Amino acid sequence: MVQTPTSKTVAITPFDLQLDRPLTKQKITVLQINLGKKCNLACTHCHVEAGPNRTEELTEEVCNQLIEAIRRFPQIETVDLTGGAPETNFGFKPLVEAARNAGKEVIVRSNLTIFFVPGYEDLPEYFTKHRVRVVASLPCYLAENVDKMRGSGVFNSSIRALQQLNELGYGRNSELKLDLVYNPPIPTSEDKFSLPPAQAGLEKAYKQHLSQHFGIDFDRLLTITNLPIGRTKQFLQRQNLDRPYTRFLEENFNPDTVDGLMCRNQLSVDYRGNLYDCDFNQMEEVSAVDGNGEPLTIAKLLDRGSLDAIETVQTESYCYGCTAGCGSSCGGALSVKREQGTGNREQG
Template sequence: MVQAPNRSQTLTPFHQQLNHPLQKQPISVLQINLGKRCNLACHHCHVEAGPKRTEEISRDIWQDLVTLIEQFPQLQTVDLTGGAPEMHAGFKPLVEAARRTQKEVIVRSNLTIYFVPGYEDLPEYFAANRLRVVASLPCYLADNVDKMRGNGVFDESIRALQWLNQLGYGRDPELTLDLVYNPPMPGSEDEFRLPPAQAGLEAAYKAHLGGQFGIEFNHLLTITNLPIGRTKQFLQRRHLQQAYTKFLEENFNRATLEGVMCRNQLSVDYLGNIYDCDFNQMEGVAAQSAAGDPLTVRHLLEAGSLDVIEQIQTRDYCYGCTAGCGSSCGGSLIEE
């Protein structure tokens, strides 16, 4: 008889799982969080974004980021997120600077923003600039999506995806449309889940969305819920945070370490501060120079280098990125 895991055991600190500290590799991805304003307030949002948030990137910061994008040809990808990144100052100037320098641009879109007055031009703008759209759709069933993201979100998301398809997204090789899956939020320890195998779930999404709505997309990205932001608050209210983090530790997979996104990525907040990843940004864990100093965009410009970080800052929620098949902004890290 197999016994259930004893999650009363003390958590092993993540850094003790490593044979040596995680080292930064040459930077090729710049992820920018433009602010926390969003037209939605999703239950699983680690950014804690919403309509009442006012934090937004300043003109000085986004202009410095335009300079950074233009100055460093080693950058291959500019990844724009929020909040709803499209709602924030600097969004289009950053897009256009990246496209001028032939970099891939990812926009992490909630899809429903296209129906908010003043933003109806976004799908056509995305297509004209060949942006890669990465859109949250945590399930292909309406009830599950609306429970996580708000009433009516599923129907608007379907309309938005159909709109993108009409413009060529998911069909034209230059117009990539990816969807993002997150597991449901657990109400008890029995409901702790890692994302299922990405390839199999992608096939199920394509079959259902194609059959029911005629929707086509390129890839499904599976992302584990990390115990930070609203997910942490949800778990704390149910006295599940410690047990959930222990569950992630129990599923730690050393094979994921080589591919974790913090290796080759810089994450920038709306104030211009630098982090190793978006999750550290939300927890206020700043990236550090070799001398141990926190970094800003201005520091990178003055140094004339993106590669000033030697050691990645880790915390216990890093178990979320390294559990099972791994998790990143680009989906799973290894095949099951």
């Protein structure tokens, strides 16, 4: 009897061995801050494992350190606020206002449904006042698929929120940017492993459907691959699919994506002030380190007077998720060229 290989026997090439040179850090221009794990939703694919029962959030001390960094370092062009629902965590508005007063672009990664939670109804107007760029999760333009991933009624609330933002000028005024985020369903079997479809074509389909059925306009669609971390990893492990899925990502490694990886010019900061090369490393607690291997914090960088203390990005096997197919980042696809490896089971 032929025995089917288990998840543990699937061989994965270490990511750093896939590269022809070390993955070096570049000048830091993006400060991405995860304000905490508090959220009004508990999405099945959430790599942060955020939810209504989580209490971890930014402290006043770390918030003040971040504000000092924003003011002190002109090289920071973008302050990217995420969570959890970043709006529900301590320090959200002080960070928005400090960044905008310093002339930085501010991105808020919103789940949209927070607009209808008591105490947060002012957010659309607040976003408009401070000209923040809204990046909102909408993993499909069909209600059934969204509610399956994010909870019953989330699609309808998201549509209402997008309509509110449109009324205020988002997606229609060049100064009020509104982007949506797509990610594929979490696979339930190996024949359902998939990468996001081509970003440009999917964006066209989103725009046509949302405009025709709901009168909604937006600027860009960002496609993001599901990485095997957080709740996605937990689900895949229960199905014995975690290593086969990572192997699938490896098979679709595209070297054209490496130069554009977000980890190269970004600092990711957690609610405790610890530093990481990206939000994914943050969730897996893979710390950013200096040339001597010392883990870094925002306080240490302030003491050193420099944001550029990291020489090499820390990599793990899930980095294949950012480099598979057209690539994946917090800014969407990294390459229009897709290099498909053997065994690609991509679905559109």
